[in-house]
Amino acid sequence: MLGYELELAVRSFRRNKALTLLMVLAVALGIGAAMTTLTVYTILAADPLPGRSQNVYIVHLDPQELVDYVPGEEPQDQLTRYDAEALLREHRADRQAMMTGGWVAIQPEHAQVAPFRAEARYTSGDFFAMFGTPFVSGSGWSAADDEARARVAVISQSLARKLFGGADAVGRTARIAGADFRIVGVMGPWRPVPHFYDLYYGKYADAENVFLPFSTSRDLKLERDGTLNCWGTQRSKDLTSLDASCVWIQYWVELGSAEKVAAYKRYLDDYSAAQKSAGRYERPPNTRLYSVMDYLRVQSVVPEDVRLQVWLAFGFLGVCLLNTVGLLLAKCLRRSPEIGVRRALGASRRRIFVQFLVEAGVIGLAGGALGLVVTLLGLWGVRHNGEAFAPIVSLDWTMLGTNFAIALLASLAAGLLPAWRACEVTPALQLKSQ
């Protein structure tokens, strides 16, 4: 259908090889920059719990002193240990889990392997079901295990391989932080992006390798990690004790319906009011219940730099396109005589218009193909710059399609003006001047 136009386009490119190459290169660079930054952005702004995130909420209470209180201000986004344990005990949501990050030393069975350090999460039983973590074998632990401060652990598949080789780790014993733990579950590959359930642990950190009951972690005084905010005067030796006025626990709940969300919010307000009348809280109830995606938005998880990079890259793409428009236009004006001849021989304005759009489109597709190479190079660069999110950056089919869609659309848009000018050429004038 467009065979003749394509043939003419190729001929015209041959006549101006350097110029054609320049246009293709400019489009490729622009597309490459835009796609690299857009890919990183979509990955970093993704839903960490697809299909589940709308039912999972984080709980904020406001246990701080009245000093510095500004009505309506966002409360702390972590809870005190006291409040977290109280909410967990009262068990009012469909599922609920308290958690904090930490790390433990692990001593392999074989003495020749040196003890090593593993990232850990101290949490409660519902963690696994609420977040839908995959299990290769076994499962999480029960509320009874939490209650009993059981020495049970869920470990990642990679850690299981490191400790027990190929054998099933469930039922085996691992020496963690100087104590014997029974492995109850081996988790399959799981890396929610962002690391939404504890942003203090690293917004794009990998999931932990060891999961232990929170109660057990306090029993053994395991090392914790993350942010611990305190206020007032601490008279306690231990900032992680029940009576310390410090927030350091993340608390997540699963609520299956809008009614349940409203009811749970009321419950949190009532809880805060009760704490205030009991003299534990000084501030009026100031609670929040954010869904996963809302929480990520409120915390502006996607780095501002990444957002800026997208704008910058699209600005650059804009310059590349302006460049292409200018060059296409110059080229088409130079070809006025040729257009005049074609028009005189009976070609309609439409055909001339299509001819120039085809040329622009071919440049766009070539630029898109080369741009893909630039994008892959760009993503390779991002993967090697050592940031926490580096390992998860890759191109998927959607972005591949977007790549060519942007390239084609952009080049067609760039071709519109030159094509329009081309079909405006008056044949008689051109023929006369030859």
Added chain:
Amino acid sequence: MEVRPILSTLRRHKTAAALMVLEIAVTCAILCNAVFLIVDRIDRVTLPSGLAEHELVQIRLSDIAAREGQKARIARDFELLRRIPGVKSAALVSQVPFGNRSRAGGVNLTPDQPKATLNAALWDIDEHFFETTGVRVIAGRAFAPDEYHDFNDVFATGEMPQVPVVMVTRRTAEKVFPGQDPLGKTIYIWTTPSRIVGVVDELARPNANVQAPYSVLMPVRQTIGSGYFLLRTDRAQRDAVRIAAVDALMNADRDRVVVKQENLDDVRKDYFRQDAAMAWLLVAVCVALLVVTALGIVGLASFWVQQRTATIGIRRALGATRGQILRYFQTENFLLTTAGIALGLAGALAINLVVMAHYELPRLPWIYLSIGAIVLWLLGQLAVLGPALRAAALPPAAVMRLR
């Protein structure tokens, strides 16, 4: 140079000229802001820490399980570390600049102040801190040996912590006691008084907080948890010293794991990785922008030269010199670039307003606008030089023959 003929020629190429102006404008707007951001990032990456970073190594260990007798073990560890060849000095600190581990608190002028005067990083330092880190005391004195106490005796007594003497950084002193001598003044971190006995020059906070670069030093030995050692050595020897130190520490006691062992230079590099990456990315975008714009100018100018071959020939035949033809294209480019720059500077300020709303960045200083303008003027002249020289080299006869 007569400008009128140039303008009348450009009037016949309105669209192409407008496109070139627009391209230069967008390039200029992005360039000004990008250079500003690059300088801001470089400032961050090179933020002075006050420490002799090139000569320092940090090692942090942690026990496999909680146990007693920490103080004796730390004394033994120090013994081992000081025996390692190349170790000039060793200290135990609570945190290091850019190390992510941080403790902070409010500094008050009265014990019952509702809102703290400022928030400062709180450093627990031991007797060897100054000779190890190279942090300079610029007024007053360092702590006396009998002023140092163990962490547990200060913070784990069940009472309000008592830290009778503290040191502050120069900027903390200037902020809390502007225009006054801070020595001998009293501050309250808890409700108990602390007297300032000395001022140190520069000491960056662990989280590189440039908005509040304040620090208070307390004579407290970190005898809780596990060691967080800083070793001072020669720059060339630091890797060897680090490996030897970790070996010695682990051989003496295997019931622990190494949490961190790093040269302080690497700690900085890790901390500012994102800033450095962003700066490089901005540089790459600037270069690419300039190259694309320059090539665009070359392309368009070449076409114009070809298109006006006849005109050039006639002018040459009528007595125009090569220089005049050359200057014609140069002036034309200058006019277009100037229009683009004027538009671009307005765009740069507009972008700056948007960026200011999202980043803690000040208004774009004029210097960056002039940098953008000068770079684009030069770029335009450089890009047009080739096509313009080709135009000037056209022999009038050859051109006339075309007709």
